[in-house]
Amino acid sequence: MTKTVLITGASTGIGRSTALLFAQKGWTVIATMRSPEKADWITGNIHPLKLDVTDLESIKSTIAQALSQFGSIDVLVNNAGYGLIGAFENCSPEQIRKQFDTNVFGLMEVTRALLPQFREQRSGTIINIASIGGRMAFPTYTMYNSTKWAVEGFSEGLQYELEPFNIRVKVVEPGPIKTDFYDRSPDVAKSEITDYDEFVNRVLANLKKAGEQGEPAEVVSETIYRAAIDNSNQLRYSCDRLGSVFLTLRKVLPDNIFSMIIRNGMTR
Secondary structure (H helix, E strand, O other), X not given: OOOEEEEOOOOXXXXXXXXXXXXXXXOEEEEEEOOHHHOOOOOOOEEXXXXXXXXXXXXXXXXXXXXXXXXXXXXXXXXXXXXXXXXHHHOOHHHHHHHHHHHHHHHHHHHHHHXXXXXXXXXXXXXXXXXXXXXXXXXOOHHHHHHHHHHHHHHHHHHHHHHHHOEEEEEEEOOOXXXXXXXXXXXXXXXXXXXXXXXXXXXXXXXXXXXXXXXXXXXXXXHHHHHHHOOOOOOEEEOOHHHHHHHHHHHHXXXXXXXXXXXXXXXX
């Protein structure tokens, strides 16, 4: 029987790569995005639907449409997100609210919208795309890191609540990945307080270099697929080599040593 996956933020990057991979594997793919009319890469078993994760009515109507059209959904991939970059003091309340609305509250509300169906069918897998930045922090990514730490905590707690219903929760933790995240996706805080400019520019240059040297989005989509078909209770999945190294170092090193590595690598 053909399985169905719903992916948020499927227009580009990891979301698009994941949609194409699941389709290649024979799944029915519901690829949601804010502007499906621009998706000129859609293939036969990929079905684009309009969804804005910051709009509760959009979430409710799109999930209802998806369930009506396809009957049931087996896997949810909460991929929609972006990065707010810059010194915290330069981030406006509106920018911070938008960052959490997209990366955290949107993810929660899409999950909430699908849980009744998952509970009714006594099965389902929720895959939340976090980041290595959900278990460590990087300079100028303070707000982005905050959202991904929230996703990690939400996912870890949620798994216990859903286990009695045979619903699995998975967290995928990419490191630096070569996508348009570093060019198109970020929202850069305005430099109203110029004291931070020299530091921020130095860090952003190092982060962009790391992204340019990162592995392709396909590494993440393959991990997402592996998590989707994994019937174990494994919660976290690392993806790329550099991300895996960082996660290992974070686990085994004292805070002061790990912080020194981040300082040396990101701020010089």
